[in-house]
Amino acid sequence: MDLENQKRVKDFADELGAENLIVILGAAEGEAAGLAAETVTAGDPTFAGPLTGVQLGLTTYHVCEPEMKEEFDEAVYDEQVSMMEMVLDVDDIVSEMSAIRDEYCKYL
Amino acid sequence: MAILEGKKAIIIGDRDGIPGPAIAECVQSAGAEVVFSSTECFV
Amino acid sequence: MNSVIKGASYVLVHTPDMVIYNGTTQTTERIVNPESDYLKQVPKHLRSYEEAVGYWPNQTYIGNIHPDELAKVEMPWYDKKMDNADRYGKFGEIMPQEEFLLLVQVCDMFEVVKLEAGFVNAHKEAFAKNPIISEDISSRITDGVSSSDIEHHVNDEHAEGLYHDGKLVGCVKKAHDIDVNLSAHVMHENLMSKASSVLALLYAVKNAGIAKEDVEYVVDCAEEACGDMNQRGGGNFAKAAAEVAGLVNATGSDLRGFCAAPAHAVIEAAALVKSGAYKNVIVTSGGCTAKLGMNGKDHLKKEIPILEDCLGGFAVVISEGDGENPEINLDMLGRHSVGTGSAPQAVMTGLVISGLEKGGLKISDIDKYSPEMQNPDITKPAGAGDVPLANYKMIGALAAKRGEITPKELGDFIAKHGLVGWAPTQGHIPSGVPYIGFAREDIMSGSIKNAMIIGKGSLFLGRMTNLFDGVSFIIQANSGDASAEAGVSEEEVKGLIAKAMKDFAATLMSE
Numbered sequence: 001m002d003l004e005n006q007k008r009v010k011d012f013a014d015e016l017g018a019e020n021l022i023v024i025l026g027a028a029e030g031e032a033a034g035l036a037a038e039t040v041t042a043g044d045p046t047f048a049g050p051l052t053g054v055q056l057g058l059t060t061y062h063v064c065e066p067e068m069k070e071e072f073d074e075a076v077y078d079e080q081v082s083m084m085e086m087v088l089d090v091d092d093i094v095s096e097m098s099a100i101r102d103e104y105c106k107y108l
Numbered sequence: 109m110a111i112l113e114g115k116k117a118i119i120i121g122d123r124d125g126i127p128g129p130a131i132a133e134c135v136q137s138a139g140a141e142v143v144f145s146s147t148e149c150f151v
Numbered sequence: 152m153n154s155v156i157k158g159a160s161y162v163l164v165h166t167p168d169m170v171i172y173n174g175t176t177q178t179t180e181r182i183v184n185p186e187s188d189y190l191k192q193v194p195k196h197l198r199s200y201e202e203a204v205g206y207w208p209n210q211t212y213i214g215n216i217h218p219d220e221l222a223k224v225e226m227p228w229y230d231k232k233m234d235n236a237d238r239y240g241k242f243g244e245i246m247p248q249e250e251f252l253l254l255v256q257v258c259d260m261f262e263v264v265k266l267e268a269g270f271v272n273a274h275k276e277a278f279a280k281n282p283i284i285s286e287d288i289s290s291r292i293t294d295g296v297s298s299s300d301i302e303h304h305v306n307d308e309h310a311e312g313l314y315h316d317g318k319l320v321g322c323v324k325k326a327h328d329i330d331v332n333l334s335a336h337v338m339h340e341n342l343m344s345k346a347s348s349v350l351a352l353l354y355a356v357k358n359a360g361i362a363k364e365d366v367e368y369v370v371d372c373a374e375e376a377c378g379d380m381n382q383r384g385g386g387n388f389a390k391a392a393a394e395v396a397g398l399v400n401a402t403g404s405d406l407r408g409f410c411a412a413p414a415h416a417v418i419e420a421a422a423l424v425k426s427g428a429y430k431n432v433i434v435t436s437g438g439c440t441a442k443l444g445m446n447g448k449d450h451l452k453k454e455i456p457i458l459e460d461c462l463g464g465f466a467v468v469i470s471e472g473d474g475e476n477p478e479i480n481l482d483m484l485g486r487h488s489v490g491t492g493s494a495p496q497a498v499m500t501g502l503v504i505s506g507l508e509k510g511g512l513k514i515s516d517i518d519k520y521s522p523e524m525q526n527p528d529i530t531k532p533a534g535a536g537d538v539p540l541a542n543y544k545m546i547g548a549l550a551a552k553r554g555e556i557t558p559k560e561l562g563d564f565i566a567k568h569g570l571v572g573w574a575p576t577q578g579h580i581p582s583g584v585p586y587i588g589f590a591r592e593d594i595m596s597g598s599i600k601n602a603m604i605i606g607k608g609s610l611f612l613g614r615m616t617n618l619f620d621g622v623s624f625i626i627q628a629n630s631g632d633a634s635a636e637a638g639v640s641e642e643e644v645k646g647l648i649a650k651a652m653k654d655f656a657a658t659l660m661s662e
Contacts, residue, residue, distance in 0.1 A: 001120065003179075005146050009118055012143055022115045024135055026126030026147075028541065032534030036120055046448055048183055058118075059111070063131045071112050073137035080130040083496040083552070086561070087544040088125060123609050124535050129493040129617060147493075147617075149609040150446065150535045151525050151576050 001039045006049035009040055013056050019107045023060040024068070030092035033062050034100055041104035057106030062097050064090050113139035121147040152472030154424035154479050155629060157431075158359025159588035161212050162243035162350045163575070164251045164462040165204075166343075166443065167197040168314035173339065174443035174459070189448055194317065196450070196457050200247045203461060205232040208526045211573040212463070213240030214588060222571040228528045229455055242588045243354040244283070245461070249315055251346065253278040256321075257291045258346045258395050263338050265304065266313070266321035268295035283353045287397055295321075311335040330380045337377075340440055344375045345392050347437030347464035352396040355433055355466035358588075366468075367429040369393045369403030370420055372412035373436035374578050392435065401433075409613070410523070410582040412436070413465075414606025414622045417584070420469040421479035421624070431470045438462025438577050445576060446533035453532045463580035467587055477594040477626050483510040485605070485623035493619050499545045502605050502621045514550040517568065517625065518599035521586035522546075523607060524574045538581075542605070543569040582606045587626070594628050601627040 001009075012021060023040045027033035035045065040058045044051040061068050063081060101108065117140040121128035128145035135142055171177055171193055180190055203209060207228045211221045215237060224231065238245050246254075253274055256264045271294060279289035304310035304322045313321035323342060327333035348371060356363055371389035378385035389403030406416045413436065420432040440462065447457050472478065485506030491497050507514065522542035530538055547564040550556045556564050574581035583604040590602040607621040 002146070002148050003183075005120060005148070008144050008146075012116070012118060016116050016143070020116050021118060021143075022112060022140065023118045023120065024131050026119070026121035026128070026131050027534070028122050028125035028536045029534050032122065032125075032150075035534060040118075047187070048180065059115075061111070063126050063134060067111060068134075068138075071110055071138035072134040076137040077134050079496070080133045080494040081126055083494075083499075083545060083548050084126055086548040086551075086558070087495075087541050123619075124538060124541060126495065127493045127619070128611075130495070133494075147609070147611050149612060150533060151523070151530055151538055151581075 001036050001044065001049065001051075003049040006039065006044060006051040009056070009058070010050050010054060013058065018056050018058055021058050023058050025060065025062045027062065027093070028088065030089060030096040033093050034096035037097055037100040038104065041100060055104070057104055059105055059107050060097070060101065062093050064088060065094055065097060110139070115140045116143045117141065118143060119145040121145065123147055123149040124151065152425065153481065154421040154469050155472055155476035156479065156587060156591045156626065157361065157468040157470040157476050158355060159467045159591065160243045160351050160354030160358050160465060161214060161585065161588060162347065162354060162464040163209055163212060163245045164248070164347050164350070164438065164464070165200050165245060165460060166248050166251065166440070166462055167460050168248065168317065169343070169440050170197060170444040170447070170457055170460050172312060172314060173440040174445060174447065175441045176445050176447050189451060192451055193444065193447060193457065198456050198460055202232070202456070204238055204245050205236040207231060207233050208528060208573040209245055209461065210236050210240065212575070212585065213245060214242030215240040217589060218570045218573055218586070221573055226528065229458055242358065243351065246350060249274045250278045250281065252313055252315065252321060253292055254350065255342050255346045256293065257288055258342055258349060261326055263324040263326050263335075264321065264342065265301055265324065266295045267298050267301055270315070270320040271295035283350070283357065285397070288395065309335055311339040327379070332379050332383050341375050341377045341388070343440045343462060344373050344437035345388055347462045348373065348388060348392040348435050348466070349395045351435050351437065351464035351466040352392055352398065352433060355435070355468050356396070356398075359468035359470070361431060361468065361470070363397045364400050365431045366393070366398040366401045366433055368420075368423065368432045369398065369401050370416045370432065370434045371403065371405045371436055372408070372416035372434060372579060374407065374409060374412065374439060388437075389435070392437070408620060409608030409610055410579045411606040411608030411620045411622060412579050413582055413584040414604055414624065417467060417469065417479065417587075417604070418481070418484060418622060418624050420467075421481055424469050424471055425481060431468065433466050433468050435464070435466035436579060437464045438580065442577055446529060449533040455532055458526075458529045459576055461575050463575045463577040465580065465584055467584065472629070474631055475629055477591050478629050480625045480627050483507060483512070483625050487619055487621040489618065493617075495545060496549070498607070498619055498621065499549055502607070502623050503546055503549065503603070506603070506623050506625065513555055514546060514553065515555055515564070515568070517601055517603045519570060519586070519590065519593070519602040520546055520568055520605065521570065521583050521590065521602060522605040523582050524570065524572045524585045525576050525581045526574060527572050529576050537572065539570060539572040540565070590626050594626065601625055
């Protein structure tokens with residue numbers, strides 16, 4: 001995850017409280033999604049950014065996951081995101097995200 | 109209980125997936141407040 | 152009359168040492184994690200020049216094989232070597248690092264580039280022997296300096312080192328003691344972009360069969376900025392490169408638009424020529440050292456070589472309509488506008504549909520689409536997916552939404568209208584334009600009748616706007632009549648004569 005973005009996530013967690021935050025991802029692939037999810041839960045696995053070794057345990061989802069879709073206004077999701085369901089491998093994304101959430105999220 | 113409602117949302121979008129602003133629209137429609145949105149680019 | 156594409160060039164420069172010293176993934180790691188294992192491993196995973204030349208996507212980029220042939224090679228490609236791979240290709244070449252450093256010295260107008268004397272002597276002959284390097288260029292090579300001189304500049308004067316085979320062989324000095332915009336780092340980046348653009352210009356002129364004196368205007372569409380503290384992005388890489396390439400009658404300017412710039416530039420050039428302002432315009436750009444090894448960490452993790460080890464460059468020659476070469480259609484431009492929004496669906500609609508609708512065309516009326524043609528060998532292991540394929544899925548999804556195809560026909564649509572990706576991840580370099588050289592040939596041979604070039608840009612990276620950007624244009628077969636709009640048509644003349652005779656007959660009758 002971009003180093004500046006890691007810094008912002010960390011600052012918001014300190015400022016607003018990790019339990020009040022939720023991180024929504026838009027990654028193109030399962031692996032990239034998993035990497036971003038791991039960064040905001042268990043720490044930056046590439047040891048490059050401010051979240052290295054920082055275990056925020058934030059609640060995190062990918063925008064295409066069914067639990068998220070359920071809560072969005074259907075017309076808004078249809079216009080903004082739906083076409084990408086034909087492009088992305090949503091199953092792969094769901095599987096990567098679920099694994100990270102199950103292991104590292106503290107506030108589910 | 110709804111996952112998003114009343115929460116403060118941080119959005120990390122992807123140029124080759126779903127960009128930040130598109131996610132923000134969805135998240136706001138579910139009652140979350142967007143505190144930060146970014147779109148990353150790896151290519 | 153529409154302007155035509157008279158020729159195109161595509162060049163690569165193999166720069167393995169610059170991956171280590173100038174790629175931002177590596178330079179950032181050196182700041183954040185100087186003892187990291189990654190940094191120690193990088194040098195062991197760089198490819199040799201021969202390996203870079205023998206790499207199927209690189210041979211495609213310079214025109215030795217068509218993308219359709221690359222598509223038949225089983226992926227991944229990084230573990231395969233193409234038979235009969237050649238440094239030189241139909242569109243350009245893959246230049247080795249040592250010769251490129253000499254070209255960089257040639258491009259240096261302010262004595263900031265210093266090369267070690269032995270290094271210059273060892274490679275100047277090979278540099279001069281390259282058929283594309285004319286005497287006016289090779290004669291500009293100057294003798295090198297001592298290695299202690301170079302070490303002093305690097306160690307004591309903040310010069311940017313130039314390395315080859317792991318050894319320090321030169322440096323780029325800062326051009327000013329205080330101005331950060333003229334730092335050694337900036338001078339290095341800019342000189343590399345300029346030099347690779349020069350190489351592309353030389354091949355473009357040759358491939359188009361025009362004389363250097365015929366070029367009136369050059370548009371540079373790279374992503375660097377050159378200037379000083381009072382005008383940070385003043386620019387004109389275009390003219391700087393044109394000077395070295397010997398385009399004596401040309402001026403030029405830089406067009407910036409992140410990765411969408413090449414597509415913007417081709418439209419601008421086509422409009423300049425169609426309007427009659429200039430007769431021959433070349434769109435060009437060099438490569439980007441910052442992006443070298445950008446996804447290196449992912450590649451190493453997956454035990455793949457560092458594939459982002461080449462700078463890319465290209466140039467397209469756009470000339471007056473000639474009744475022969477494929478034309479650039481300016482009546483069906485697509486664009487992502489301020490009001491389009493960032494939803495992928497809206498972006499694609501803006502880029503693809505808005506243009507087609509102007510001409511009453513359907514999505515399937517375009518034979519081939521060339522959006523972002525990044526090599527999937529590079530992007531898939533890095534979690535960015537197969538970018539061309541994702542674009543085709545989106546275009547196909549739009550076609551399905553509009554009832555042109557059924558969702559089940561998506562695969563066939565992609566096979567028919569899509570291409571496999573082959574270009575290096577050098578930002579603007581893969582964005583739409585890599586196919587132009589092939590498109591020109593495919594149209595002239597009749598295997599396709601048109602192609603749409605799509606460029607997309609991530610403007611938000613510059614933190615001035617959150618917007619996306621992109622434009623598209625269609626290349627089509629020439630209508631064939633070089634004199635179509637020149638003066639009055641034959642039909643009109645016949646009509647005028649007939650009327651005159653009728654009037655004369657009427658006059659006779661009345662007398």
